[in-house]
Amino acid sequence: xxxxxxxxxxKNIGDFENNVxxxxxxRRGPWTVEEDFKLINYISTHGEGRWxxxxxxxxxxxxxxxxxxxxxNYLRPDVRRGNITLEEQLLILELHSxxxxxxxxxxxxxxxxxxxxIKNYWRTRVQKHAKQLRCDVNSQQFxxxxxxxxxxxxxxxxxxxxxxxxxxxxxxxxxxxPSDQFMMTSYDDGLNNNSNTNMEHLSFMSNGxxxxxxxxxxxSPTSGLTEYQMGSEVGKVxxxxxxxxQSLVGPQNMSPPQNYLDDNGGLLSEDLTQSYHNWFENVNxxxxxxxxxxxxxxxxxxxxxxxxxxxxxxNNGSF
DNA sequence: AACTACCGCAACCGCGGAGAC
DNA sequence: GGTCTCCGCGGTTGCGGTAGT
Numbered sequence: 001x002x003x004x005x006x007x008x009x010x011k012n013i014g015d016f017e018n019n020v021x022x023x024x025x026x027r028r029g030p031w032t033v034e035e036d037f038k039l040i041n042y043i044s045t046h047g048e049g050r051w052x053x054x055x056x057x058x059x060x061x062x063x064x065x066x067x068x069x070x071x072x073n074y075l076r077p078d079v080r081r082g083n084i085t086l087e088e089q090l091l092i093l094e095l096h097s098x099x100x101x102x103x104x105x106x107x108x109x110x111x112x113x114x115x116x117x118i119k120n121y122w123r124t125r126v127q128k129h130a131k132q133l134r135c136d137v138n139s140q141q142f143x144x145x146x147x148x149x150x151x152x153x154x155x156x157x158x159x160x161x162x163x164x165x166x167x168x169x170x171x172x173x174x175x176x177x178p179s180d181q182f183m184m185t186s187y188d189d190g191l192n193n194n195s196n197t198n199m200e201h202l203s204f205m206s207n208g209x210x211x212x213x214x215x216x217x218x219x220s221p222t223s224g225l226t227e228y229q230m231g232s233e234v235g236k237v238x239x240x241x242x243x244x245x246q247s248l249v250g251p252q253n254m255s256p257p258q259n260y261l262d263d264n265g266g267l268l269s270e271d272l273t274q275s276y277h278n279w280f281e282n283v284n285x286x287x288x289x290x291x292x293x294x295x296x297x298x299x300x301x302x303x304x305x306x307x308x309x310x311x312x313x314x315n316n317g318s319f
Numbered sequence: 320a321a322c323t324a325c326c327g328c329a330a331c332c333g334c335g336g337a338g339a340c
Numbered sequence: 341g342g343t344c345t346c347c348g349c350g351g352t353t354g355c356g357g358t359a360g361t
Contacts (some may be wrong), residue, residue: 005347030355052346064346069330072348119350120328128326307338323361331353340344 027061031070035060039067040075073114080112084121086161090154092118093126093146 027035027200048071051064059069073079084092088110095106101122102113110118126146130137133145 030329050346065332066330068347073329115349123351124327177351184351243325321361323359325359326357327355328357329353329355332351334349334351335347336349337347338345340342 026066028066031074035062036075039071068079069116073116078112079114084113084117084125086154086158088113090123090151090158090307092121093151093154096122097143097147135223 038058038060042054046057048056048068051062051068055062055064055067058067062070076205091110092106095109099105101119103119103122107113107115112168129135129150129190130142192235232243
């Protein structure tokens with residue numbers, strides 16, 4: 001145990017449970033195979049619950065808390081391993097917009113996923129995007145960006161992949177388990193008491209948001225990043241932005257910065273990232289329809305490629 | 320090959336609610 | 341009603357793996 005944690009434990013005078021921990025010389029840190037085996041065997045025979053006594057009876061020198069956490073987050077047979085799928089990402093975004101950091105509540109609607117896993121996903125992926133946008137993850141700007149840009153894009157990707165697959169609803173790489181079922185059924189039952197098993201009724205889909213029917217997709221041949229455009233056809237895109245109330249806003253007041261690329265497409269010397277973000281903020285929550293690639297940003301290079309894409313679109317007059 | 324920086328995830332923590340006595 | 345104990349939640353930390361230099 002490091003000094004900090006030791007100090008924290010010593011400060012925890014009021015928690016009887018932890019006082020006992022110190023007296024009993026309980027194990028901490030990573031679980032061994034033997035410990036896992038003991039826990040699995042005991043629970044398979046006696047069931048879960050009463051974690052403190054369970055730990056003692058199973059011969060584990062662990063706190064009840066530790067046993068519970070290990071079982072629920074890792075050893076439980078229906079724990080779903082592997083990457084968060086597109087559908088799961090969509091659900092997490094939607095449910096988080098409703099409930100905030102109520103991870104356990106959100107996890108109820110993602111079978112096999114633990115609150116810990118969802119929390120980790122949010123912290124590592126979603127907050128990373130917020131950081132890239134230089135805005136707070138709880139800010140209205142970021143929430144709008146998620147709602148009007150990221151989530152519609154996810155819907156599109158889900159439906160696009162569903163149309164090319166043979167009935168599988170899961171699209172990204174993931175280790176499937178017997179309980180690997182599309183989670184919308186439980187989502188419907190829990191939230192809306194709705195028998196539909198597709199995603200059409202999700203609030204952000206029925207409120208006039210961007211949908212695949214109203215959009216088109218093109219993959220940049222140079223960067224591989226996906227360009228996302230409003231309108232029925234590429235090339236006939238309306239120069240429009242969506243306000244928070246779904247109303248269209250004309251382009252006249254929101255030209256992106258013209259000065260972040262030189263004539264040869266090279267980067268200018270000023271703080272170009274800030275320039276772009278200033279423009280982004282200046283549209284006051286209105287999301288440019290072509291900026292989907294924000295959510296594919298994985299590196300600085302990707303970011304500059306995105307900026308170049310935006311510039312090309314400006315030059316083409318479709319922005 | 321060696322080192323560093325970063326990222327993802329498992330495990331920990333404190334806290335508060337609930338239930339038993 | 342007060343105390344004790346357990347449980348579950350949300351926040352945080354640190355380790356191990358990996359990408360980058």
